[in-house]
Amino acid sequence: MVFVPQDIVLSPIITERSTDGLANGKYTFKVAKEANKIEIKKAVETLFPNVRVAKVNTMRVRGRLRRQGRSQGYTASWKKAIVTLREGSKTIEFFDGMI
Secondary structure: OOOHHHEEEEEEEHHHHHHHHHHHHHEEEEEEEEOOOOHHHHHHHOOOOOOOOEEEEEEEEEEOOOEEEEEEEEOOEEEEEEEEEOOOOOOOOOHHOOO
């Protein structure tokens, strides 16, 4: 299946833990469930020019059980990618104000 970069990298994840990684050149994104590490690397390098990716770590996040009154259900499961940039690579502009 062929993806365009916008279909692979869905959104940035902005949490306390992910902003701590920005100092080390680690950026966290919500990505498509079907995407692999190679596709994620190519998508990040395409979407953000002058950025070179050193490695990509991925993990699947299970949906949580949520209740509302008597009814209950699960939230959707999703995939998270932590992208580490190479030494000397430019930062991603979207995250510049968060360090």
